[in-house]
Amino acid sequence: MSGSAPQADVPPAGAPRTFTAVVNPTAGGSASARTLIPLARLLREAGATVQVEYSRGLEHAAALARGAAGAGHVVLGVGGDGMVGCVGGALAGSGAVLGIVPAGRGNDFARQLRLPSGPEELAELLLHGEPRPVDAIDANGVPVLGSVYAGVDALANQYANETRFLRGALSYTAGALRAVAGWKAADYIVTVDGVEHRRSGFTVVVANSGYYGFDRRIAPQAVEDDGLLDVVIVTDGPKRLFFGVMRDLADGAHLRRPQVETLRGREVRIELAAPGRTLPYGADGELPGVLPVTAKVIPGALRVLAPRASAGRSASSAP
Missing domain, CATH: 2.60.200.40 (Tumour Suppressor Smad4)
Known part of the structure:
Protein backbone atom coordinates (compact mmCIF):
# COMPACT_ATOMS: atom_id res chain seq x y z
CA MET A 1 0.00 0.00 0.00
CA SER A 2 1.12 3.53 -0.73
CA GLY A 3 0.91 6.47 1.63
CA SER A 4 4.34 6.54 3.20
CA ALA A 5 4.77 10.30 3.47
CA PRO A 6 5.86 11.53 6.90
CA GLN A 7 3.25 13.25 9.00
CA ALA A 8 2.65 16.94 8.34
CA ASP A 9 1.01 18.89 11.13
CA VAL A 10 -1.25 21.87 10.62
CA PRO A 11 0.50 25.03 11.89
CA PRO A 12 -0.60 26.43 15.26
CA ALA A 13 -3.75 28.54 15.36
CA GLY A 14 -3.12 31.91 13.74
CA ALA A 15 -0.03 30.80 11.82
CA PRO A 16 -0.34 30.90 8.00
CA ARG A 17 -0.55 27.57 6.22
CA THR A 18 1.58 26.48 3.31
CA PHE A 19 -0.28 24.70 0.52
CA THR A 20 0.91 22.68 -2.45
CA ALA A 21 -1.81 22.28 -5.07
CA VAL A 22 -1.39 19.14 -7.18
CA VAL A 23 -3.33 19.84 -10.35
CA ASN A 24 -4.76 17.65 -13.06
CA PRO A 25 -4.52 20.07 -16.00
CA THR A 26 -7.05 18.09 -18.06
CA ALA A 27 -9.85 17.57 -15.47
CA GLY A 28 -13.08 19.03 -16.75
CA GLY A 29 -11.31 20.90 -19.56
CA SER A 30 -10.12 24.20 -18.07
CA ALA A 31 -12.09 23.73 -14.85
CA SER A 32 -8.93 23.24 -12.78
CA ALA A 33 -7.56 26.65 -13.76
CA ARG A 34 -10.93 28.38 -13.40
CA THR A 35 -11.32 26.94 -9.91
CA LEU A 36 -7.76 27.25 -8.63
CA ILE A 37 -6.87 30.78 -9.78
CA PRO A 38 -9.43 32.69 -7.65
CA LEU A 39 -8.97 30.27 -4.76
CA ALA A 40 -5.17 30.68 -4.74
CA ARG A 41 -5.56 34.45 -4.83
CA LEU A 42 -7.80 34.37 -1.76
CA LEU A 43 -5.40 32.08 0.10
CA ARG A 44 -2.40 34.28 -0.68
CA GLU A 45 -4.26 37.47 0.26
CA ALA A 46 -4.91 35.86 3.65
CA GLY A 47 -1.16 35.30 4.15
CA ALA A 48 -0.88 31.66 3.09
CA THR A 49 1.80 30.35 0.77
CA VAL A 50 0.51 28.49 -2.29
CA GLN A 51 2.68 26.42 -4.60
CA VAL A 52 1.21 24.84 -7.73
CA GLU A 53 2.44 21.58 -9.25
CA TYR A 54 1.02 20.21 -12.52
CA SER A 55 1.01 16.45 -12.78
CA ARG A 56 1.96 14.45 -15.86
CA GLY A 57 -0.19 11.53 -14.73
CA LEU A 58 -1.47 9.79 -11.63
CA GLU A 59 1.89 8.30 -10.57
CA HIS A 60 3.51 11.70 -10.89
CA ALA A 61 0.65 13.28 -8.92
CA ALA A 62 1.14 10.76 -6.11
CA ALA A 63 4.88 11.51 -5.99
CA LEU A 64 4.22 15.26 -5.90
CA ALA A 65 1.73 14.79 -3.05
CA ARG A 66 4.16 12.75 -0.96
CA GLY A 67 6.95 15.25 -1.54
CA ALA A 68 4.78 18.18 -0.49
CA ALA A 69 3.56 16.33 2.60
CA GLY A 70 7.14 15.51 3.52
CA ALA A 71 7.91 19.23 3.41
CA GLY A 72 5.11 19.89 5.92
CA HIS A 73 2.65 21.36 3.42
CA VAL A 74 -1.10 20.93 3.30
CA VAL A 75 -1.64 19.06 0.03
CA LEU A 76 -4.50 20.17 -2.23
CA GLY A 77 -5.91 17.68 -4.72
CA VAL A 78 -7.24 19.79 -7.61
CA GLY A 79 -9.37 17.98 -10.16
CA GLY A 80 -12.03 15.30 -10.28
CA ASP A 81 -12.49 12.10 -8.32
CA GLY A 82 -9.60 10.35 -10.07
CA MET A 83 -7.09 13.04 -9.12
CA VAL A 84 -8.48 13.50 -5.60
CA GLY A 85 -8.45 9.74 -5.07
CA CYS A 86 -4.86 9.52 -6.33
CA VAL A 87 -3.60 12.35 -4.09
CA GLY A 88 -5.61 11.16 -1.10
CA GLY A 89 -4.49 7.58 -1.63
CA ALA A 90 -0.86 8.68 -1.71
CA LEU A 91 -1.33 10.31 1.71
CA ALA A 92 -3.44 7.57 3.32
CA GLY A 93 -2.04 6.43 6.62
CA SER A 94 0.68 9.09 6.65
CA GLY A 95 -0.92 11.68 8.92
CA ALA A 96 -0.49 14.36 6.23
CA VAL A 97 -3.29 16.89 5.75
CA LEU A 98 -5.39 16.83 2.58
CA GLY A 99 -7.49 19.62 1.11
CA ILE A 100 -9.83 18.96 -1.80
CA VAL A 101 -10.47 21.46 -4.59
CA PRO A 102 -13.28 19.95 -6.70
CA ALA A 103 -12.63 20.76 -10.37
CA GLY A 104 -13.62 17.69 -12.36
CA ARG A 105 -16.71 16.16 -13.94
CA GLY A 106 -17.98 14.14 -10.99
CA ASN A 107 -16.57 15.60 -7.74
CA ASP A 108 -18.48 12.91 -5.88
CA PHE A 109 -16.17 12.55 -2.88
CA ALA A 110 -16.21 16.32 -2.38
CA ARG A 111 -20.01 16.12 -2.47
CA GLN A 112 -19.97 13.36 0.16
CA LEU A 113 -17.82 15.56 2.42
CA ARG A 114 -20.23 18.50 1.91
CA LEU A 115 -17.41 20.76 0.73
CA PRO A 116 -18.43 24.30 -0.23
CA SER A 117 -18.40 25.10 -3.93
CA GLY A 118 -17.73 28.86 -3.79
CA PRO A 119 -14.09 30.04 -3.67
CA GLU A 120 -14.65 32.27 -0.62
CA GLU A 121 -16.21 29.50 1.46
CA LEU A 122 -13.64 26.94 0.34
CA ALA A 123 -10.76 29.33 1.09
CA GLU A 124 -12.13 29.92 4.58
CA LEU A 125 -12.27 26.16 5.19
CA LEU A 126 -8.72 25.60 3.90
CA LEU A 127 -7.31 28.50 5.90
CA HIS A 128 -9.01 27.88 9.21
CA GLY A 129 -10.65 24.45 9.18
CA GLU A 130 -9.47 21.65 11.42
CA PRO A 131 -8.59 18.34 9.74
CA ARG A 132 -10.87 15.45 10.62
CA PRO A 133 -10.30 11.72 10.15
CA VAL A 134 -11.90 10.11 7.11
CA ASP A 135 -11.81 6.46 6.05
CA ALA A 136 -10.27 5.14 2.84
CA ILE A 137 -10.49 1.82 0.99
CA ASP A 138 -7.64 -0.56 0.25
CA ALA A 139 -8.53 -1.97 -3.19
CA ASN A 140 -6.11 -4.76 -4.09
CA GLY A 141 -3.44 -2.91 -2.14
CA VAL A 142 -4.14 0.55 -3.58
CA PRO A 143 -5.83 3.17 -1.35
CA PRO A 299 -10.45 3.52 9.29
CA GLY A 300 -9.37 7.13 9.78
CA ALA A 301 -6.71 6.83 7.07
CA LEU A 302 -6.88 10.50 6.04
CA ARG A 303 -6.82 13.88 7.75
CA VAL A 304 -9.04 16.03 5.56
CA LEU A 305 -9.95 19.71 5.76
CA ALA A 306 -13.71 19.25 5.57
CA PRO A 307 -16.82 20.28 7.49
CA ARG A 308 -17.62 18.19 10.53
CA ALA A 309 -19.51 14.98 9.86
CA SER A 310 -23.27 15.29 10.05
CA ALA A 311 -25.25 13.57 12.78
CA GLY A 312 -26.03 9.93 12.10
CA ARG A 313 -23.96 6.77 11.96
CA SER A 314 -20.39 7.31 13.09
CA ALA A 315 -17.33 5.28 13.89
CA SER A 316 -18.75 4.59 17.33
CA SER A 317 -21.73 2.79 15.76
CA ALA A 318 -19.59 0.26 13.93
CA PRO A 319 -20.13 -3.26 15.28
Whole structure:
Protein backbone atom coordinates (compact mmCIF):
# COMPACT_ATOMS: atom_id res chain seq x y z
CA MET A 1 0.00 0.00 0.00
CA SER A 2 1.12 3.53 -0.73
CA GLY A 3 0.91 6.47 1.63
CA SER A 4 4.34 6.54 3.20
CA ALA A 5 4.77 10.30 3.47
CA PRO A 6 5.86 11.53 6.90
CA GLN A 7 3.25 13.25 9.00
CA ALA A 8 2.65 16.94 8.34
CA ASP A 9 1.01 18.89 11.13
CA VAL A 10 -1.25 21.87 10.62
CA PRO A 11 0.50 25.03 11.89
CA PRO A 12 -0.60 26.43 15.26
CA ALA A 13 -3.75 28.54 15.36
CA GLY A 14 -3.12 31.91 13.74
CA ALA A 15 -0.03 30.80 11.82
CA PRO A 16 -0.34 30.90 8.00
CA ARG A 17 -0.55 27.57 6.22
CA THR A 18 1.58 26.48 3.31
CA PHE A 19 -0.28 24.70 0.52
CA THR A 20 0.91 22.68 -2.45
CA ALA A 21 -1.81 22.28 -5.07
CA VAL A 22 -1.39 19.14 -7.18
CA VAL A 23 -3.33 19.84 -10.35
CA ASN A 24 -4.76 17.65 -13.06
CA PRO A 25 -4.52 20.07 -16.00
CA THR A 26 -7.05 18.09 -18.06
CA ALA A 27 -9.85 17.57 -15.47
CA GLY A 28 -13.08 19.03 -16.75
CA GLY A 29 -11.31 20.90 -19.56
CA SER A 30 -10.12 24.20 -18.07
CA ALA A 31 -12.09 23.73 -14.85
CA SER A 32 -8.93 23.24 -12.78
CA ALA A 33 -7.56 26.65 -13.76
CA ARG A 34 -10.93 28.38 -13.40
CA THR A 35 -11.32 26.94 -9.91
CA LEU A 36 -7.76 27.25 -8.63
CA ILE A 37 -6.87 30.78 -9.78
CA PRO A 38 -9.43 32.69 -7.65
CA LEU A 39 -8.97 30.27 -4.76
CA ALA A 40 -5.17 30.68 -4.74
CA ARG A 41 -5.56 34.45 -4.83
CA LEU A 42 -7.80 34.37 -1.76
CA LEU A 43 -5.40 32.08 0.10
CA ARG A 44 -2.40 34.28 -0.68
CA GLU A 45 -4.26 37.47 0.26
CA ALA A 46 -4.91 35.86 3.65
CA GLY A 47 -1.16 35.30 4.15
CA ALA A 48 -0.88 31.66 3.09
CA THR A 49 1.80 30.35 0.77
CA VAL A 50 0.51 28.49 -2.29
CA GLN A 51 2.68 26.42 -4.60
CA VAL A 52 1.21 24.84 -7.73
CA GLU A 53 2.44 21.58 -9.25
CA TYR A 54 1.02 20.21 -12.52
CA SER A 55 1.01 16.45 -12.78
CA ARG A 56 1.96 14.45 -15.86
CA GLY A 57 -0.19 11.53 -14.73
CA LEU A 58 -1.47 9.79 -11.63
CA GLU A 59 1.89 8.30 -10.57
CA HIS A 60 3.51 11.70 -10.89
CA ALA A 61 0.65 13.28 -8.92
CA ALA A 62 1.14 10.76 -6.11
CA ALA A 63 4.88 11.51 -5.99
CA LEU A 64 4.22 15.26 -5.90
CA ALA A 65 1.73 14.79 -3.05
CA ARG A 66 4.16 12.75 -0.96
CA GLY A 67 6.95 15.25 -1.54
CA ALA A 68 4.78 18.18 -0.49
CA ALA A 69 3.56 16.33 2.60
CA GLY A 70 7.14 15.51 3.52
CA ALA A 71 7.91 19.23 3.41
CA GLY A 72 5.11 19.89 5.92
CA HIS A 73 2.65 21.36 3.42
CA VAL A 74 -1.10 20.93 3.30
CA VAL A 75 -1.64 19.06 0.03
CA LEU A 76 -4.50 20.17 -2.23
CA GLY A 77 -5.91 17.68 -4.72
CA VAL A 78 -7.24 19.79 -7.61
CA GLY A 79 -9.37 17.98 -10.16
CA GLY A 80 -12.03 15.30 -10.28
CA ASP A 81 -12.49 12.10 -8.32
CA GLY A 82 -9.60 10.35 -10.07
CA MET A 83 -7.09 13.04 -9.12
CA VAL A 84 -8.48 13.50 -5.60
CA GLY A 85 -8.45 9.74 -5.07
CA CYS A 86 -4.86 9.52 -6.33
CA VAL A 87 -3.60 12.35 -4.09
CA GLY A 88 -5.61 11.16 -1.10
CA GLY A 89 -4.49 7.58 -1.63
CA ALA A 90 -0.86 8.68 -1.71
CA LEU A 91 -1.33 10.31 1.71
CA ALA A 92 -3.44 7.57 3.32
CA GLY A 93 -2.04 6.43 6.62
CA SER A 94 0.68 9.09 6.65
CA GLY A 95 -0.92 11.68 8.92
CA ALA A 96 -0.49 14.36 6.23
CA VAL A 97 -3.29 16.89 5.75
CA LEU A 98 -5.39 16.83 2.58
CA GLY A 99 -7.49 19.62 1.11
CA ILE A 100 -9.83 18.96 -1.80
CA VAL A 101 -10.47 21.46 -4.59
CA PRO A 102 -13.28 19.95 -6.70
CA ALA A 103 -12.63 20.76 -10.37
CA GLY A 104 -13.62 17.69 -12.36
CA ARG A 105 -16.71 16.16 -13.94
CA GLY A 106 -17.98 14.14 -10.99
CA ASN A 107 -16.57 15.60 -7.74
CA ASP A 108 -18.48 12.91 -5.88
CA PHE A 109 -16.17 12.55 -2.88
CA ALA A 110 -16.21 16.32 -2.38
CA ARG A 111 -20.01 16.12 -2.47
CA GLN A 112 -19.97 13.36 0.16
CA LEU A 113 -17.82 15.56 2.42
CA ARG A 114 -20.23 18.50 1.91
CA LEU A 115 -17.41 20.76 0.73
CA PRO A 116 -18.43 24.30 -0.23
CA SER A 117 -18.40 25.10 -3.93
CA GLY A 118 -17.73 28.86 -3.79
CA PRO A 119 -14.09 30.04 -3.67
CA GLU A 120 -14.65 32.27 -0.62
CA GLU A 121 -16.21 29.50 1.46
CA LEU A 122 -13.64 26.94 0.34
CA ALA A 123 -10.76 29.33 1.09
CA GLU A 124 -12.13 29.92 4.58
CA LEU A 125 -12.27 26.16 5.19
CA LEU A 126 -8.72 25.60 3.90
CA LEU A 127 -7.31 28.50 5.90
CA HIS A 128 -9.01 27.88 9.21
CA GLY A 129 -10.65 24.45 9.18
CA GLU A 130 -9.47 21.65 11.42
CA PRO A 131 -8.59 18.34 9.74
CA ARG A 132 -10.87 15.45 10.62
CA PRO A 133 -10.30 11.72 10.15
CA VAL A 134 -11.90 10.11 7.11
CA ASP A 135 -11.81 6.46 6.05
CA ALA A 136 -10.27 5.14 2.84
CA ILE A 137 -10.49 1.82 0.99
CA ASP A 138 -7.64 -0.56 0.25
CA ALA A 139 -8.53 -1.97 -3.19
CA ASN A 140 -6.11 -4.76 -4.09
CA GLY A 141 -3.44 -2.91 -2.14
CA VAL A 142 -4.14 0.55 -3.58
CA PRO A 143 -5.83 3.17 -1.35
CA VAL A 144 -8.90 4.84 -2.88
CA LEU A 145 -11.45 7.18 -1.34
CA GLY A 146 -14.98 6.92 -2.65
CA SER A 147 -15.99 3.53 -3.97
CA VAL A 148 -14.99 0.35 -5.76
CA TYR A 149 -17.45 -1.05 -8.30
CA ALA A 150 -17.62 -3.89 -10.79
CA GLY A 151 -19.97 -4.68 -13.63
CA VAL A 152 -21.96 -2.62 -16.08
CA ASP A 153 -21.15 0.63 -14.28
CA ALA A 154 -17.40 0.02 -14.61
CA LEU A 155 -17.95 -0.41 -18.34
CA ALA A 156 -20.06 2.77 -18.35
CA ASN A 157 -17.19 4.52 -16.54
CA GLN A 158 -14.78 3.33 -19.22
CA TYR A 159 -17.00 4.60 -22.01
CA ALA A 160 -17.63 7.91 -20.22
CA ASN A 161 -13.88 8.46 -19.89
CA GLU A 162 -13.54 7.87 -23.62
CA THR A 163 -16.16 10.49 -24.45
CA ARG A 164 -14.64 13.63 -25.94
CA PHE A 165 -17.70 15.69 -26.84
CA LEU A 166 -19.85 15.37 -23.72
CA ARG A 167 -19.25 16.64 -20.20
CA GLY A 168 -20.59 15.95 -16.73
CA ALA A 169 -23.73 13.84 -16.34
CA LEU A 170 -24.21 13.58 -20.10
CA SER A 171 -20.96 11.66 -20.52
CA TYR A 172 -22.01 9.14 -17.86
CA THR A 173 -25.46 8.75 -19.41
CA ALA A 174 -23.95 8.08 -22.83
CA GLY A 175 -21.51 5.61 -21.30
CA ALA A 176 -24.30 3.77 -19.51
CA LEU A 177 -26.38 3.49 -22.69
CA ARG A 178 -23.45 1.94 -24.52
CA ALA A 179 -22.58 -0.44 -21.67
CA VAL A 180 -26.12 -1.69 -21.05
CA ALA A 181 -26.81 -2.22 -24.75
CA GLY A 182 -24.28 -5.04 -24.89
CA TRP A 183 -24.55 -6.29 -21.30
CA LYS A 184 -25.01 -9.93 -20.28
CA ALA A 185 -25.67 -10.72 -16.61
CA ALA A 186 -22.56 -11.60 -14.62
CA ASP A 187 -22.41 -14.31 -11.96
CA TYR A 188 -20.72 -12.73 -8.95
CA ILE A 189 -19.36 -14.13 -5.72
CA VAL A 190 -19.47 -11.31 -3.16
CA THR A 191 -17.80 -12.19 0.14
CA VAL A 192 -18.48 -9.77 3.00
CA ASP A 193 -16.46 -10.32 6.18
CA GLY A 194 -16.09 -14.00 5.28
CA VAL A 195 -19.74 -14.63 4.35
CA GLU A 196 -20.24 -15.61 0.70
CA HIS A 197 -23.14 -14.31 -1.40
CA ARG A 198 -23.68 -15.62 -4.95
CA ARG A 199 -25.64 -13.24 -7.17
CA SER A 200 -26.31 -12.85 -10.88
CA GLY A 201 -26.84 -9.34 -12.10
CA PHE A 202 -25.63 -5.98 -13.28
CA THR A 203 -23.25 -4.54 -10.74
CA VAL A 204 -21.69 -4.60 -7.27
CA VAL A 205 -20.65 -1.36 -5.55
CA VAL A 206 -18.52 -1.17 -2.39
CA ALA A 207 -18.97 2.35 -1.05
CA ASN A 208 -17.17 4.55 1.43
CA SER A 209 -18.90 7.54 -0.16
CA GLY A 210 -22.62 7.57 -0.92
CA TYR A 211 -22.09 9.18 -4.35
CA TYR A 212 -20.61 7.95 -7.61
CA GLY A 213 -21.05 8.51 -11.34
CA PHE A 214 -21.70 12.27 -11.15
CA ASP A 215 -24.06 12.95 -8.24
CA ARG A 216 -25.75 9.55 -8.24
CA ARG A 217 -26.38 8.53 -4.65
CA ILE A 218 -25.79 4.83 -4.91
CA ALA A 219 -25.34 4.18 -1.16
CA PRO A 220 -27.43 6.73 0.79
CA GLN A 221 -26.47 5.26 4.16
CA ALA A 222 -22.72 5.31 3.54
CA VAL A 223 -20.73 7.41 6.01
CA GLU A 224 -17.14 8.31 5.26
CA ASP A 225 -15.86 7.95 8.84
CA ASP A 226 -17.78 5.01 10.36
CA GLY A 227 -15.20 2.28 9.74
CA LEU A 228 -17.59 0.35 7.47
CA LEU A 229 -18.17 -0.21 3.77
CA ASP A 230 -21.67 -0.24 2.29
CA VAL A 231 -22.31 -2.84 -0.44
CA VAL A 232 -25.02 -2.36 -3.07
CA ILE A 233 -25.83 -5.22 -5.47
CA VAL A 234 -28.13 -4.73 -8.47
CA THR A 235 -29.25 -8.23 -9.42
CA ASP A 236 -30.50 -9.56 -12.74
CA GLY A 237 -33.49 -8.25 -14.64
CA PRO A 238 -34.47 -6.65 -17.93
CA LYS A 239 -32.08 -4.02 -19.21
CA ARG A 240 -34.62 -1.29 -18.52
CA LEU A 241 -34.24 -2.17 -14.81
CA PHE A 242 -30.75 -0.71 -14.74
CA PHE A 243 -31.96 2.61 -16.11
CA GLY A 244 -34.82 2.59 -13.62
CA VAL A 245 -32.30 2.11 -10.83
CA MET A 246 -30.19 4.97 -12.18
CA ARG A 247 -33.23 7.28 -12.17
CA ASP A 248 -34.01 6.27 -8.59
CA LEU A 249 -30.55 7.19 -7.35
CA ALA A 250 -31.50 10.85 -6.97
CA ASP A 251 -33.55 10.17 -3.83
CA GLY A 252 -32.54 6.66 -2.78
CA ALA A 253 -35.73 5.06 -4.08
CA HIS A 254 -33.66 2.30 -5.72
CA LEU A 255 -33.19 0.71 -2.29
CA ARG A 256 -36.91 -0.18 -2.29
CA ARG A 257 -36.59 -2.27 -5.44
CA PRO A 258 -36.49 -6.06 -4.84
CA GLN A 259 -33.56 -6.37 -7.27
CA VAL A 260 -31.37 -4.09 -5.12
CA GLU A 261 -29.66 -5.69 -2.12
CA THR A 262 -27.55 -3.94 0.51
CA LEU A 263 -24.90 -5.36 2.82
CA ARG A 264 -22.29 -3.86 5.11
CA GLY A 265 -18.88 -4.92 6.33
CA ARG A 266 -15.20 -4.15 6.69
CA GLU A 267 -13.79 -6.38 3.94
CA VAL A 268 -15.49 -7.20 0.64
CA ARG A 269 -14.22 -9.43 -2.18
CA ILE A 270 -15.86 -9.35 -5.61
CA GLU A 271 -15.09 -12.13 -8.07
CA LEU A 272 -16.71 -13.92 -10.99
CA ALA A 273 -18.09 -17.40 -10.38
CA ALA A 274 -17.49 -18.72 -13.89
CA PRO A 275 -14.06 -18.86 -15.54
CA GLY A 276 -13.48 -17.39 -18.95
CA ARG A 277 -15.11 -13.99 -18.50
CA THR A 278 -13.20 -10.80 -17.75
CA LEU A 279 -14.77 -7.70 -16.25
CA PRO A 280 -13.11 -4.45 -15.16
CA TYR A 281 -13.57 -2.84 -11.80
CA GLY A 282 -13.55 0.87 -11.16
CA ALA A 283 -12.32 2.99 -8.28
CA ASP A 284 -12.72 6.76 -7.88
CA GLY A 285 -13.50 7.22 -11.56
CA GLU A 286 -10.46 5.21 -12.71
CA LEU A 287 -10.21 1.64 -13.99
CA PRO A 288 -7.23 0.06 -12.20
CA GLY A 289 -7.78 -3.56 -13.21
CA VAL A 290 -10.07 -6.54 -13.67
CA LEU A 291 -11.84 -8.80 -11.20
CA PRO A 292 -11.25 -10.17 -8.63
CA VAL A 293 -10.87 -7.23 -6.28
CA THR A 294 -10.72 -7.15 -2.49
CA ALA A 295 -11.78 -3.93 -0.79
CA LYS A 296 -10.89 -3.33 2.87
CA VAL A 297 -11.80 -0.29 4.91
CA ILE A 298 -8.87 1.72 6.31
CA PRO A 299 -10.45 3.52 9.29
CA GLY A 300 -9.37 7.13 9.78
CA ALA A 301 -6.71 6.83 7.07
CA LEU A 302 -6.88 10.50 6.04
CA ARG A 303 -6.82 13.88 7.75
CA VAL A 304 -9.04 16.03 5.56
CA LEU A 305 -9.95 19.71 5.76
CA ALA A 306 -13.71 19.25 5.57
CA PRO A 307 -16.82 20.28 7.49
CA ARG A 308 -17.62 18.19 10.53
CA ALA A 309 -19.51 14.98 9.86
CA SER A 310 -23.27 15.29 10.05
CA ALA A 311 -25.25 13.57 12.78
CA GLY A 312 -26.03 9.93 12.10
CA ARG A 313 -23.96 6.77 11.96
CA SER A 314 -20.39 7.31 13.09
CA ALA A 315 -17.33 5.28 13.89
CA SER A 316 -18.75 4.59 17.33
CA SER A 317 -21.73 2.79 15.76
CA ALA A 318 -19.59 0.26 13.93
CA PRO A 319 -20.13 -3.26 15.28
